[in-house]
Amino acid sequence: MTKTIATKEEVLEILAEVKDPELPVIDIVELGIVRDVVFDGGRVRIDVTPTYSGCPAMEVIERDIVTTLNSHGFSNVAVRSVFSPPWTTDWISASTKEKLRAYGIAPPSGASKAGTAEELVTIRRGRPAVECPYCGSSNTEEKSEFGSTACKAIHYCNSCHQPFDYFKSF
Amino acid sequence: MTQSETSADSAELFEYLLRLGDDRLVLGHRLSEWCGHGPILEEDIALANIALDLIGQATLYLRLAGETEGKGRNEDALAYFREGVEFRNVQMVELPRGDFAFTIVRQFFFDAYSYHLLEQLLRSTHAELAGIAAKGYKEVRYHLRHSSDWVQRLGDGTEESHARAQKAVDDLWRFTGEMFTPDEIDERMQARGVGADLPAVGKKWHSIVNDVLGRATLSVPAETFMLSGGRKGHTEYLGHMLAEMQIVARSHPGVEW
Numbered sequence: 439m440t441k442t443i444a445t446k447e448e449v450l451e452i453l454a455e456v457k458d459p460e461l462p463v464i465d466i467v468e469l470g471i472v473r474d475v476v477f478d479g480g481r482v483r484i485d486v487t488p489t490y491s492g493c494p495a496m497e498v499i500e501r502d503i504v505t506t507l508n509s510h511g512f513s514n515v516a517v518r519s520v521f522s523p524p525w526t527t528d529w530i531s532a533s534t535k536e537k538l539r540a541y542g543i544a545p546p547s548g549a550s551k552a553g554t555a556e557e558l559v560t561i562r563r564g565r566p567a568v569e570c571p572y573c574g575s576s577n578t579e580e581k582s583e584f585g586s587t588a589c590k591a592i593h594y595c596n597s598c599h600q601p602f603d604y605f606k607s608f
Numbered sequence: 609m610t611q612s613e614t615s616a617d618s619a620e621l622f623e624y625l626l627r628l629g630d631d632r633l634v635l636g637h638r639l640s641e642w643c644g645h646g647p648i649l650e651e652d653i654a655l656a657n658i659a660l661d662l663i664g665q666a667t668l669y670l671r672l673a674g675e676t677e678g679k680g681r682n683e684d685a686l687a688y689f690r691e692g693v694e695f696r697n698v699q700m701v702e703l704p705r706g707d708f709a710f711t712i713v714r715q716f717f718f719d720a721y722s723y724h725l726l727e728q729l730l731r732s733t734h735a736e737l738a739g740i741a742a743k744g745y746k747e748v749r750y751h752l753r754h755s756s757d758w759v760q761r762l763g764d765g766t767e768e769s770h771a772r773a774q775k776a777v778d779d780l781w782r783f784t785g786e787m788f789t790p791d792e793i794d795e796r797m798q799a800r801g802v803g804a805d806l807p808a809v810g811k812k813w814h815s816i817v818n819d820v821l822g823r824a825t826l827s828v829p830a831e832t833f834m835l836s837g838g839r840k841g842h843t844e845y846l847g848h849m850l851a852e853m854q855i856v857a858r859s860h861p862g863v864e865w
Contacts, residue, residue, distance in 0.1 A: 521740050559757075561760055582650035592650065
């Protein structure tokens with residue numbers, strides 16, 4: 439069966455079955471990396487934007503997009519990478535942030551900020567604490583801005599003594 | 609536009625994209641050598657993360673370079689099947705990783721350069737290049753935060769860390785001029801609105817480097833001669849690095865896993 443007639447909404451609903459392999463509780467539409475769905479003759483083209491330039495999950499995601507749409511009858515699927523505008527965690531909705539928290543990852547807090555070169559090279563002190571996803575305490579500290587994946591930082595809760603991942607505001 | 613102008617234009621763009629890709633590929637590989645050897649676990653992870661970002665950025669520039677060249681070479685063909693003389697990176701990024709101070713100071717010098725370079729390239733008239741630069745620009749912000757933070761901690765740290773950081777600054781200084789010395793390709797790419805104004809990048813680089821080295825209680829080396837020849841030639845170290853980086857792809861051409 440080759441499916442050619444569909445709406446963008448229908449395709450987006452199917453794409454919600456594709457999860458981020460690093461964050462299996464949220465799908466790629468919620469993550470904000472699906473930028474467009476374009477019908478071109480008998481082909482459907484999905485425009486995706488990477489979260490980080492070197493994110494190794496992107497290859498898996500592109501493959502999953504094709505196989506998932508294939509299994510729903512779309513035999514001619516193309517995936518295109520787009521870079522502009524660059525992905526930002528500001529595209530993640532409040533309900534998706536809740537899912538991250540429930541999964542044990544503190545969601546991005548606050549909007550992604552640019553900052554000048556002078557601000558970037560000033561050693562940071564007293565930055566706003568990230569709320570612990572387990573106990574809700576704000577008595578937490580950043581252990582490292584770099585974590586298990588490009589999108590996460592390592593934090594520690596001084597109240598419940600639990601280390602946790604923070605999905606960085608980016 | 610005539611056909612011959614078009615092909616000269618794309619040859620220049622190909623060359624320019626190789627420079628952007630190769631700087632990041634080679635430095636990313638050097639940083640990845642720290643994986644499993646970092647001084648502390650968090651730093652091991654940080655350097656590996658930054659290496660991944662740089663290699664990811666290199667992938668995007670080299671893919672676009674291959675498409676621009678139009679001879680069927682993709683990013684892997686360009687990374688693994690070119691010889692050392694065909695690499696277009698500056699010499700600073702290919703030097704062996706040295707000690708942690710050397711790695712950090714080099715990273716800071718490169719991040720400060722990349723930050724100001726990408727800030728210009730995200731306004732490039734070449735839409736795809738601008739998009740890739742905009743993506744990298746977001747990443748280099750936290751790279752710069754990380755490396756400048758460490759430069760200050762090492763410089764203003766113990767006697768030992770200060771001495772090592774100062775030695776790294778002194779040893780690396782003569783390699784920094786290459787980043788800001790435009791040749792005819794840089795000038796033409798800038799004139800076309802595609803590339804960056806390197807002397808302007810250099811001016812901003814000096815300002816941020818002076819600022820950070822000052823806070824780190826490190827001295828800025830006196831004006832000295834600057835090495836040249838990068839982007840066209842290399843130190844003895846690149847070949848050794850490529851031998852290791854390319855051997856798997858060359859021993860098993862076309863292999864996938």
